[in-house]
Amino acid sequence: MLLFTRANLSILKTGKAKAVRLSTxxxxxxxxxxxxxxxLxxxxxx
Structure with missing residues (x-):
């Protein structure tokens, strides 16, 4: 099972992510x- 940190989910949610790993x-x-x-x-x- 793959776990995500709240910080990483927050970055994705706010649109501040420059890239997303395929595994994520x-x-x-x-x-x-x-x-x-x-x-997406x-x-x-x-």
Missing amino acids: LEGICNALNCQPGDI EYTEEE
């Missing part, structure tokens, strides 16, 4: 029973 994304999707597209959105940088 996999763990989140497993925990939420979802697909990456259900929780692509936006172009300005």
Whole structure:
């Protein structure tokens, strides 16, 4: 079972993350029973 720290989840929630490890994304999707597209959105940088 993959565990996440509150600090890391906070960074993801606030949009301050510059990158997300695939293992982290996999763990989140497993925990939420979802697909990456259900929780990620692509936006172009300005």
